[in-house]
Amino acid sequence: MDLHKVLQLIRRHLFLLIAVPLFMALLVYIFTRNQAKTYSSEVIIYTGIATGYSIESTSSRSVDYFSTNIQFDNLINLIKANQTIENTAIRLLAQDISLEEPNPQYISASNYAELHRIVPKHVKDLVVKNGKMGLARDKEEQIRRLEQEIQGLEQQISTKKSSELLGGTSNTSITDTQPQTNLNKSDNSIFHTVRPGETLYSIAAMYSISAGEIVDQNNLRNNSVNVGQTLVIHKELPTDYLYHIVKPGESVYSISRLYNTSINDIRRQNNLYSDDLIVGNRLMIKKITPTASGYIDNSINQVSTSTVIVNPDEAKIDFSRFEWPYKKDPVIPPYIRKDDFYNTVDNFTNYYNSSDTNFIYELLHYNHPHYSLVSIKSNSGVFRVSNSDFIRVTYQADDPGICQQTLKILAEVFIKNYTMLKSNETDEVVAYYQRKVEEADAKLQDAEDRLLEFNKENNIINYYEQSKYIAAQKEDLDLYYQNEQIRLASASAALRELKTKLMGKDSIYLKSDIIMQKMKRISEISELIIINEISTEYDPYIGNNLVNLKAEANRIKDEVKAHVDQLFMYSRSNEGIPVKDLLVEYMNNNITFVEAQASLRVLSNRKQDFTRIYQIFAPLGAMLKRIEREISVAEQSYLEFLHSFNVAKMEQQNNLLSSKIKIVDEPSFPLQANPSRASLLVLVAAVFGFFIVAFIILMLEYFDTSVKNPSSVEKSTNLKLAGAYPVLEPGRDNSYISNRLTEMLLQQIKLHITHNSIFTSEKPYLVLIFSTQRQVGKTTVATALINKLRSYGEKVLFLNYSKEETDTNGNDLDSTITYQIDNKFVEIKHINELLVSNYLRKDNYKYDYIFLEIPAIIFNSYPFELMSSVDVPLLIIKANDYWRSSDIAALKTMQEVSREKPMVVLNLTELHSLDDIINDIPENEQRSLRRKLKTIITYPFRLRVKVRVE
Missing domain, CATH: 3.40.50.300 (P-loop containing nucleotide triphosphate hydrolases)
Known part of the structure; x- marks a missing residue:
């Protein structure tokens, strides 16, 4: 199919190609002409994911583009999560239901009335006010209204009595065009009687105070006032200010000339945003300082011309002095206590989760334009601002108040959920390692306590030093025992030889009872000496006794020698050796033999003691080693868990630091509606209709198998x-x-x-x-x-x-x-x-x-x-x-x-x-024009290029 045939098709079906788009555009226009206005607002949130400060920021780290994108995707998905949207919808519903009357900053009057129309009574009873809900709250509201009526009547009676006492005329009685006020000059209190059409905000603007101050001064439960109700207004008038009551015919300009002040000063001091004045309004005027000619009389209507020198510092506007009728209210509506609001939210949440057939569940899951999950999701948009750490959240609704408040609540719920999510990521890990550290510490304490008890039971101060000392003592004892055995053997051999030489001649002397008794005594004393020498390190008293024993042994030895000398002084041996020398030698060897025998007996007992000590100390070492190994393992485990616990705590703190996202741009209150898309939709419908008809015609022509040409x-x-x-x-x-x-x-x-x-x-x-x-x-x-x-x-x-x-x-x-x-x-x-x-x-x-x-x-x-x-x-x-x-x-x-x-x-x-x-079919003028146009359009396709070869 070439261009010529396409143009022919368009010409043949030109009526359809024009009529169908026009019809579709007309339908779209009819359906969109009464389309509701939409308002949009946005909030920008700083996340600090890539460039924010945290504990890890102190160390050098590289920014991972992939992980950063994942974190931003997590944030965006968290904002769009059902839990976030559910909490937002429930808080928004609680906010609007808690209002006593429509407030444009929260909800328009029409939407407020529609909401109260569809919400059943049992859901309204879930709203908490002054800590009460349901029937108890309604009774308290009735009592409060009655108290206000009684108070107003009492004030009216008191006012009339005061007027009668002052002479029957009241200075407060004014025309119907002026507010009914009574000034108590003693405490600067003003009694204002509410007239028809007045609201709390208009009264507050009249007296240049905030609506909250009137509520606090009169103990009001909400911002509703009744006609005829008397309000007490306490306002301290600065000493350099005075009041001026607006009279008929006066303007801001005339009042400024009257008091020789500027129009801007009057506007600023009284929060005026236009030059329209209400008769009876009280304007606060700053007094003028005395001039050279005297004081300015505020009671006369004269024009004073004087040169005013303005101080540059005084020319600066103090915006803090401005009080707007509607302030930038937080999420919690005015005159609603914080605990009451959150109790209402909890009641709505519990009621929502109770079943899937209750009113709030159906409201959130059907197609309500303000509170349904589908509506909030479809009307909200979440975008990352370029490659920065900012996230833009947009929302649009047909109510500017709902638009702004939905964004506020959505941002608040998102920040709360994100903080909880980030903290919960490490809470379980921190709790796990904390539990493990406590268990490891308990095991370590138990092992150390068992070591202490083990040392106490076995009298161990330092096992390794004690065992080393015992081993050294054992070696010394073995050496001493070996030397004594040598000495005993040498003395025994010498005695046998001397006995042989002295067998025949000296037996009489050797068998002397005195000498034998002395020798026996020497043996006993020698044994005691050896025992005492071993024990002298443990007891000082034994050392003194050892000296006495040695002295006694020496004395007995001297006596034995004397007796022997007497026996041997007249004899010699067979070899010609004098018997005296042999006897002396025999006596010495005998003493040595006896001493060696005694020493060996004592040393033998001592070796048995060492054997018993070894039997005790040998298993103690293994047991001590096991306990010390358990202590080492428990200590190592404790240190490892403590390190992991510290790392987890640091990660937790890092997450807390990194999860402290902030709102950079608060959602603004949209004053202008979004541009209507009706014209764009009409144009799109027309273009779509043209192309769909053209597409159908081309497809039918392409797949047409009839023999049409x-x-x-x-x-x-x-x-x-x-x-x-x-x-x-x-x-x-x-x-x-x-x-x-x-x-x-x-x-x-x-x-x-x-x-x-x-x-x-x-x-x-x-x-x-x-x-x-x-x-x-x-x-x-x-x-x-x-x-x-x-x-x-x-x-x-x-x-x-x-x-x-x-x-x-x-x-x-x-x-x-x-x-x-x-x-x-x-x-x-x-x-x-x-x-x-x-x-x-x-x-x-x-x-x-x-x-x-x-x-x-x-x-x-x-x-x-x-x-x-x-x-x-x-x-x-x-x-x-x-x-x-x-x-x-x-x-x-x-x-x-x-x-x-x-x-x-x-x-x-x-x-x-x-x-x-x-x-050459003849055509009328219109068809001839179309043919010329077709010839012009198709001319480039009919060109033929011929190369001439010469």
Whole structure:
């Protein structure tokens, strides 16, 4: 499909391409013309994920782009989480329900009324006020209203009595156009009686104080006041200020000239935002300092002209002195206690979670425009501001107050949830390691306590030093024992030798009782000496006793020597050695022998003691080693858990530092509605309608398999195109087109007969008009051809069929003759069998052409043998028909029985499809203009570049 055909399609369906977009645009305009206004606001939150300060910031770290994106995705998904949206919706509902009257900063009057209309009584009873809810709250409200009425009546009575005592006239009685006030000059108290139309905010603006101060001074429960109620207003008037009551006809300019002050000062001091004054309003005017001529009289109406010198510091505006009628209220509405609000939120939350069929659950999960989860999600948007640490949260609603408050609550809930999430990430880890540290510390304490008890039970001060000392003592004892054994052996050998030499002569002396007793005593003393020497390190008293024993031993030795000297002084041995020397030597060896024996006995006992000590100390070492190993393992485990605990605590603190996100830009109160998108939607609808219609037209054209133009019919039938007939449009001169196409078709017929025919044809030429389908216009085409031939003077016979009996009598041989189709029709072999002979030849009349029309060959039988005599078979096809398999099969059969190949004629063709056949179709001025425009547009595509080679 080329551009030319696309333009033709657009031209043919131009009405649809214009009408449908206009209709869709009209529908969109009708549905969007009364579209509600929307207001939008935004809040910007600083997260500090990438560049914020934390504990880890003190150390060098690289910014991970991937992890940073994940953290921002977590933040965005947390804002869009159902829990965050649920908490936001519940808080917003609690905020609006808690209001006593509509407040534009929270909810408009219409939405407030609609909310109270749909909220049932049992849900309203969940609202907490002054710590009470339900019936108890309603009773308290009734009592409070009654108390206010009584107080107002008492004040009115008191005011009247005071007026009567002052002379029957009250200075406070003024006209109906002025507020009813009474000034108590003793304490600067003003009694104001509420008039119809006045509100708490208008009264506060009148006296230039805040509404909260009036509520506190009068113990009001909310911001509602009743007509006739008397309010006490306490306001300390500065000493340099005075009051001026606005009189009829006065303006800000006249009052400024009266008190010789500036208009801006009066506006600033009284919070005036326009020059409109209400009669009876009290304006606070700053007193003027005395001038050279005296004081300014505030009671006279005069104009004073003087030069005023302005101090630059005084010219600066102190915005803190301005008090707006509506302040930037927090999330909790005014006059609502903080604990009451959060108790209301808790009640709504518990009620919401109680079932999935309660009112709040349905309100949040259906399609409410303000409180449903779907609405809040669809109207909110969360975006990261470029690649910074900021997040922009936007929201739009049809109520500016709800828009701002929803953003406030959403930001507050998000920050709270994010902080809890970040802290909970490490809470379990910190708790785990803290529990493990406590368990490890308990195990370490238990092991150390067991070591202490073990040392106490076994008298161990320092096991390793004690065991080392015992081993050294054991080695010394073994060496001492070995030396004593040597000494005993040498003394024993010497005694045996001396006994041999002194056996015969000296036995009398040796057996002396005195000497033996002395020797026995020496042995006992020597044993005691050795015992005491071993124990002298542990007891000082033993050391003193040891000295005495040694002295006694020396004394006894001296006595023995004296006795021996007396015995041996007269004798000698057999070898000639004096007996005295032998006896002395014998005595010394005997003493040595006795001493060695005593020493060995003591040392033997001492070795047994060491053996017992070793038996005790040997298992103590293993047990001590086990306890020390348990202590080491417990201490190592304690230190590891303590380190992990410190790391977890540091990570927890780092998370707390990094989770302290802040609101940079608070959500603003939208004053202007968003630009309407109705015009854009109308334009989009029109463009969409145009393109969808164009798309459908192109698709239908592309997938259309009908034989709607000459090229497609030749391609489908594989036959030569003889001609085409158009759809004759009303209001157009169709004679030229019809005549020209008829002439072209006759030209193809004659060309086929004279040049393209396989067999030689003779007059009359038999032209067969047939089709595969019904109602294709065979008779119309045949009639046009016959009339054209007759206009040329040709003799033409037209044989048409009928399935009923017809009368064939007639004298007009140049007209249409109808033949009957019966059961013998298929057996006809020649054209003469269809007619009586006198109709074919009468008065030697000869025909030039015979046109034979047969019924649709798919639905009817036809004479096969007659087809062999046809000179020109013409297949008539309607342009909006489809060429099916049945048509192909029928045409194939016809080609088999016909001697000439059929030609095809396309009937009811659109004029634009005839450009391939004829291109001089006359057009009106508008169509001519379109053709010129088409020529200009398609000119670049028709250019041909030819390179000339020389």
